[in-house]
Amino acid sequence: MTENDQNKPENENPDDETVAVATTGGGRAEEGERTPAPAPHPRPEPVVSPWNEPVVEEFRANGGRVGGVFEGGDLLLLTTTGARSGREHTTPLGFLRIDGRVYVVGSAGGSPRHPDWYRNLLAHPMALVEMSNDDSHEAVAVPVEGAERDRVFQEIVRREPGFGEYQEQVERRLPVVELQRSDLSGPAEVDNLADKLFQIHAWLRGQLVHVRREAELYLAGRESAGAAHPMGLNLRIRQHCLAFCESLHFHHTSEDTAFPQLAEGFPHLREPVERLIREHRAVDRLRGELEGLLTGLETADPVRFMAELDRLTEELQAHLEFEEGALIPTLAEIPFPPPGPAQ
Numbered sequence: 001m002t003e004n005d006q007n008k009p010e011n012e013n014p015d016d017e018t019v020a021v022a023t024t025g026g027g028r029a030e031e032g033e034r035t036p037a038p039a040p041h042p043r044p045e046p047v048v049s050p051w052n053e054p055v056v057e058e059f060r061a062n063g064g065r066v067g068g069v070f071e072g073g074d075l076l077l078l079t080t081t082g083a084r085s086g087r088e089h090t091t092p093l094g095f096l097r098i099d100g101r102v103y104v105v106g107s108a109g110g111s112p113r114h115p116d117w118y119r120n121l122l123a124h125p126m127a128l129v130e131m132s133n134d135d136s137h138e139a140v141a142v143p144v145e146g147a148e149r150d151r152v153f154q155e156i157v158r159r160e161p162g163f164g165e166y167q168e169q170v171e172r173r174l175p176v177v178e179l180q181r182s183d184l185s186g187p188a189e190v191d192n193l194a195d196k197l198f199q200i201h202a203w204l205r206g207q208l209v210h211v212r213r214e215a216e217l218y219l220a221g222r223e224s225a226g227a228a229h230p231m232g233l234n235l236r237i238r239q240h241c242l243a244f245c246e247s248l249h250f251h252h253t254s255e256d257t258a259f260p261q262l263a264e265g266f267p268h269l270r271e272p273v274e275r276l277i278r279e280h281r282a283v284d285r286l287r288g289e290l291e292g293l294l295t296g297l298e299t300a301d302p303v304r305f306m307a308e309l310d311r312l313t314e315e316l317q318a319h320l321e322f323e324e325g326a327l328i329p330t331l332a333e334i335p336f337p338p339p340g341p342a343q
């Protein structure tokens with residue numbers, strides 16, 4: 001058994017009762033996307049519970065190798081964002097790689113309650129995954145559902161029978177979560193802010209493609225099954241939609257701070273920047289519409305649904321394109337990451 005949540009108290013998020021704060025999501029990747037005078041984004045160190053601390057430290061010190069009870073097991077560090085607190089938490093978890101996909105199981109050591117990291121992922125699907133050999137990447141957490149969950153879980157139990165024992169102890173179905181690697185696409189080499197903007201926009205566009213593909217799959221399955229709840233893919237779509245919406249929100253929050261500073265340094269950008277900031281309000285509404293649209297997916301008319309999804313996608317794309325057209329020539333002159341202070 002490689003999962004390290006077996007002895008955890010039920011609530012690992014002591015601040016979980018506080019009010020939500022700004023999301024992280026794909027935003028992690030854009031921390032550096034700032035104008036020449038960046039205001040640092042306050043980012044407290046993730047919380048690590050005292051019983052996990054030695055494991056986390058050993059993992060990081062030894063490139064992912066951990067001894068003791070975890071010797072030989074596949075372990076990763078998962079950093080999630082607190083469902084209510086917005087505070088980040090790092091948890092060591094055993095994982096399984098099946099058909100090239102990475103899965104973690106919310107066994108919580110056979111506790112009757114889902115682990116906090118799972119509840120966090122449902123609220124904020126973007127997570128940071130640290131694996132061996134310094135492989136650290138963003139991931140979208142997508143719970144596996146329906147028959148697919150049972151197939152994957154069966155394979156997990158075949159390899160790690162302890163998970164089957166945990167399942168027998170509890171009434172809840174142990175959640176199985178795929179951690180879908182979500183590296184930024186776009187230019188491989190980023191050495192200026194224009195590349196950085198392209199990179200983030202490419203990621204956002206990729207998430208929209210994901211949402212569309214999942215929605216198409218769902219609707220096709222619903223048609224062929226002739227039932228309202230045929231495939232249990234709702235959570236999948238929801239997670240991708242949430243990942244997109246949270247990341248877009250975070251991206252625009254940082255742009256709203258950065259753009260006025262940019263216009264101060266480059267007066268020819270004043271007008272487009274004003275328009276972009278106005279557009280951000282409109283995009284915020286579109287984001288809400290997208291979430292609303294997907295909420296009604298189960299009973300939606302497929303043709304109308306896809307037409308509406310395409311309309312929203314086009315409007316979102318139009319914003320990204322205008323922004324790129326207006327800013328890229330100037331941003332290309334600004335190095336990224338910003339040069340460090342002179343010695």
Ligand SMILES: [Fe+2]
Pocket residue numbers: 252255276280319323
């Ligand atoms: Fe924008």
Ligand SMILES: [Fe+2]
Pocket residue numbers: 197201251255320323
């Ligand atoms: Fe943008």
